[in-house]
Amino acid sequence: MVDVMGAPVADRPRGVLRRVLASELVDRLTAPHGVDRYLELVDPRWVVRETRAEVVAAVRQTPGTVTLTLRPNDTWGGFRAGQHVVVGVEVDGIVHERCFSLAGSPHRADGTLELTVKANPAGRVSRHLVDHARPGMVVRLSEARGDLTLPPPADRGDHLVLISGGSGITPVLSMLRALVDEGHQGPVTFVHYAWTLADVCYLDELRALTAALPGGRLLLGLTDQPEAGDLVGPFSVEHLAAVTDDPAGCRVHLCGPAPLMAAVEEHLAGLGLADRIHLERFGPPPIDPSLDTGQGVVTMVRSGRSVAGTGTVLETVEAAGVRPATGCRRGICGTCTTTKTSGVVRNLVTGQDSHADAEPIRLCVSVPCGDVAVDL
Amino acid sequence: MPNPITHLTPEQIDAFGEELDDLRRRTVADLGERDRGYLERVVRAQRGLEFAGRALLFAGFLPPAWVGGVAALSLSKILDNMEIGHNVMHGQYDFLQDPAFEGRAFEWDTACPGDQWRHSHNYRHHTFTNIVGEDRDIGYGVLRMTPEQPWKPSDLGNPIYAALLATFFQYGVMLHDLEADNLLAGRTSWSDTAELRAAMARKLGSQTLKDYVLFPLLTGPSAPLTFVGNATANLVRNLWAFTIIFCGHFPDGVATFTQEEADQESRGGWYLRQLLGSANISGGPLFHVLSGNLSHQIEHHLFPDLPAHRYPELAVEVREICERYGLPYNTGGLAEQFGSVVAKICRLALPWTKAPEAEAGAVPAPSTSAAPRVDTSGRVLAAA
Numbered sequence: 001m002v003d004v005m006g007a008p009v010a011d012r013p014r015g016v017l018r019r020v021l022a023s024e025l026v027d028r029l030t031a032p033h034g035v036d037r038y039l040e041l042v043d044p045r046w047v048v049r050e051t052r053a054e055v056v057a058a059v060r061q062t063p064g065t066v067t068l069t070l071r072p073n074d075t076w077g078g079f080r081a082g083q084h085v086v087v088g089v090e091v092d093g094i095v096h097e098r099c100f101s102l103a104g105s106p107h108r109a110d111g112t113l114e115l116t117v118k119a120n121p122a123g124r125v126s127r128h129l130v131d132h133a134r135p136g137m138v139v140r141l142s143e144a145r146g147d148l149t150l151p152p153p154a155d156r157g158d159h160l161v162l163i164s165g166g167s168g169i170t171p172v173l174s175m176l177r178a179l180v181d182e183g184h185q186g187p188v189t190f191v192h193y194a195w196t197l198a199d200v201c202y203l204d205e206l207r208a209l210t211a212a213l214p215g216g217r218l219l220l221g222l223t224d225q226p227e228a229g230d231l232v233g234p235f236s237v238e239h240l241a242a243v244t245d246d247p248a249g250c251r252v253h254l255c256g257p258a259p260l261m262a263a264v265e266e267h268l269a270g271l272g273l274a275d276r277i278h279l280e281r282f283g284p285p286p287i288d289p290s291l292d293t294g295q296g297v298v299t300m301v302r303s304g305r306s307v308a309g310t311g312t313v314l315e316t317v318e319a320a321g322v323r324p325a326t327g328c329r330r331g332i333c334g335t336c337t338t339t340k341t342s343g344v345v346r347n348l349v350t351g352q353d354s355h356a357d358a359e360p361i362r363l364c365v366s367v368p369c370g371d372v373a374v375d376l
Numbered sequence: 377m378p379n380p381i382t383h384l385t386p387e388q389i390d391a392f393g394e395e396l397d398d399l400r401r402r403t404v405a406d407l408g409e410r411d412r413g414y415l416e417r418v419v420r421a422q423r424g425l426e427f428a429g430r431a432l433l434f435a436g437f438l439p440p441a442w443v444g445g446v447a448a449l450s451l452s453k454i455l456d457n458m459e460i461g462h463n464v465m466h467g468q469y470d471f472l473q474d475p476a477f478e479g480r481a482f483e484w485d486t487a488c489p490g491d492q493w494r495h496s497h498n499y500r501h502h503t504f505t506n507i508v509g510e511d512r513d514i515g516y517g518v519l520r521m522t523p524e525q526p527w528k529p530s531d532l533g534n535p536i537y538a539a540l541l542a543t544f545f546q547y548g549v550m551l552h553d554l555e556a557d558n559l560l561a562g563r564t565s566w567s568d569t570a571e572l573r574a575a576m577a578r579k580l581g582s583q584t585l586k587d588y589v590l591f592p593l594l595t596g597p598s599a600p601l602t603f604v605g606n607a608t609a610n611l612v613r614n615l616w617a618f619t620i621i622f623c624g625h626f627p628d629g630v631a632t633f634t635q636e637e638a639d640q641e642s643r644g645g646w647y648l649r650q651l652l653g654s655a656n657i658s659g660g661p662l663f664h665v666l667s668g669n670l671s672h673q674i675e676h677h678l679f680p681d682l683p684a685h686r687y688p689e690l691a692v693e694v695r696e697i698c699e700r701y702g703l704p705y706n707t708g709g710l711a712e713q714f715g716s717v718v719a720k721i722c723r724l725a726l727p728w729t730k731a732p733e734a735e736a737g738a739v740p741a742p743s744t745s746a747a748p749r750v751d752t753s754g755r756v757l758a759a760a
Contacts, residue, residue, distance in 0.1 A: 025590070028582070028585060028586060028590060029586060029590055029591065029594075031582045031583070031585075031586055032483035032484065032485060032490075032579075032582065032583075033483070033485075037419075037423070037476060038423050038427070040476075041419070041420055041423055090412075092408045092409050093408050093409035093410070093411065093412030093413070093472060094408065094412070094471060094472055094473055094474075095472060095473045095474045095475075096473065097473070302499075303499075323470055323471070325473070325475075325478060325480075326473075
């Protein structure tokens with residue numbers, strides 16, 4: 001098995017003592033709990049099979065955001081620019097898991113990771129981090145996930161267009177930093193939308209990074225401060241024209257609020273270039289109102305309970321007081337994956353229907369189409 | 377003993393249920409950091425005792441170290457199985473959303489695979505509590521624990537079977553979901569249980585390897601002493617768990633029910649069955665922790681998925697509610713409750729201890745519906 005950075009997984013953790021702790025013998029001696037359940041009581045960073053990271057810096061760059069520098073322990077397997085992690089944070093004794101894109105370059109010499117979190121008024125985790133994150137705090141990390149990544153260096157002949165809005169900047173910033181570290185020579189345009197100049201995280205660095213790339217260019221669209229930006233209003237044909245006169249030669253990486261993503265997708269699709277877009281969804285997908293979501297009955301086969309469908313399968317069972325394990329709640333992390341034992345569900349992210357019995361489904365993005373039974 | 381409650385109307389039973397629902401809601405709303413703090417303290421104590429016990433047995437050739445090691449390891453296994461394992465596996469701490477304490481994935485330091493326990497205990501026993509023929513915890517398919525179970529000659533060995541079950545309790549619990557009595561009687565087939573048996577073999581193998589092979593070998597020349605020490609710790613845990621668990625549903629005064637009674641019971645009626653089918657053990661705070669708070673069996677059966685360390689405070693309100701409704705609240709000291717269980721095990725070995733209905737030549741005559749029968753004066757009639 002090889003991890004995302006190409007280093008064999010067997011090389012983690014590092015050092016003789018840590019390798020012994022991660023050995024099968026110690027695993028059998030500490031059965032059934034496993035060695036991490038003992039090590040974490042001494043120091044949570046000592047775990048050898050899971051990943052923990054210590055916050056080494058917490059900087060508030062703009063109002064309502066925090067930029068965290070994390071030092072993961074030696075079980076961390078690295079990441080590719082544009083990927084995200086599931087971060088587990090304890091708030092009032094309860095562990096909450098949320099997905100965050102990694103904003104730093106994967107090539108940082110000290111191996112630290114960077115996350116920028118924007119406080120969402122309804123978001124318990126983001127508000128907790130913005131208000132309370134401080135050096136010394138330890139969080140849980142999943143392995144890096146996600147397919148919104150840069151193509152390999154040999155395959156980067158296209159004009160790379162990185163488009164983001166608000167806090168969607170993080171995955172594409174990671175790409176921009178990686179391109180600088182890798183000495184990329186080709187054309188790169190970084191397009192970012194925010195309300196005002198003061199709301200642009202990393203402004204100075206964006207200018208420095210785009211200046212450091214031979215083909216680099218920065219275009220800012222400031223909705224509430226148009227005179228200070230390069231692009232006026234929401235994304236439009238003119239914006240696309242400002243980016244390039246050859247849209248077919250572009251590869252677009254996109255992350256931001258749903259209206260921005262929809263506008264970019266629509267414009268490129270209109271040009272027959274939908275396949276040029278690589279995007280990261282941001283926020284839960286909207287539920288398709290054409291689905292008969294209210295008509296299905298969800299049966300939980302383990303407990304024998306049945307409830308009328310209300311929204312996604314996850315929302316339905318939670319409304320009934322059942323609490324399956326959940327993570328990102330937007331169809332990415334797979335934490336809530338549960339076997340559907342019968343019936344049809346539609347995945348709101350992929351739009352695909354699952355007809356087969358005994359198929360694993362992601363509860364958080366699956367809506368019942370008729371009666372459904374799940375292994376809960 | 378059949379359901380003795382005759383004085384409550386269905387409306388009163390509903391009101392009783394609503395009071396308990398309200399207590400439950402208030403408790404759920406208060407769950408948080410305090411519960412994590414408690415659980416972490418117990419886990420820390422358990423892991424510390426386990427480490428100390430294993431470490432002391434490396435010096436097991438010194439008698440005080442051996443005794444200390446066995447004591448620490450016994451306590452570790454008791455805490456692991458009862459206050460941590462049993463309670464976490466009920467999902468009591470699922471609200472923490474911590475993978476380490478996730479009810480549906482947790483494994484405990486005993487031979488029974490967690491998944492099988494979740495089925496036989498969380499589902500069967502807590503759903504069909506004290507329903508004769510449905511709740512397999514009534515005698516575990518081996519013992520005669522209520523006069524409603526028909527007497528057969530092999531029941532003469534009741535006290536012997538109980539002593540054997542207590543001694544090898546972890547293996548008895550492991551085999552529970554197999555329903556060996558049904559298997560031997562041909563009511564279920566061996567092929568249906570292949571998956572269960574494979575999971576048992578894996579867990580039993582892992583537990584045996586750790587306690588009886590790896591740790592003894594690691595202690596070198598002390599290997600036999602470590603082997604015996606680990607066996608003693610498992611035995612201490614077996615006897616303690618048996619004692620506590622048998623005090624939960626078998627002391628005198630605990631009621632049993634028929635499926636018909638339970639079939640259409642209201643939510644209040646469900647609470648009532650849980651109350652009447654359980655018995656508490658009184659004692660100090662340390663005793664409650666070591667019993668996994670199963671000394672509050674009544675509260676546990678009313679609220680199986682609330683953190684057990686809250687049962688002592690819930691018990692104050694539950695008792696007060698029971699008093700107002702004129703309901704029995706079965707509690708007593710350990711010696712009293714266990715003494716009554718032992719007496720019952722011995723008594724029911726004898727053939728003249730049939731239930732009155734059974735003597736009349738009929739199966740236990742239930743009421744025709746779960747709702748208590750009410751006579752013309754509005755009084756609820758006894759179910760049997």
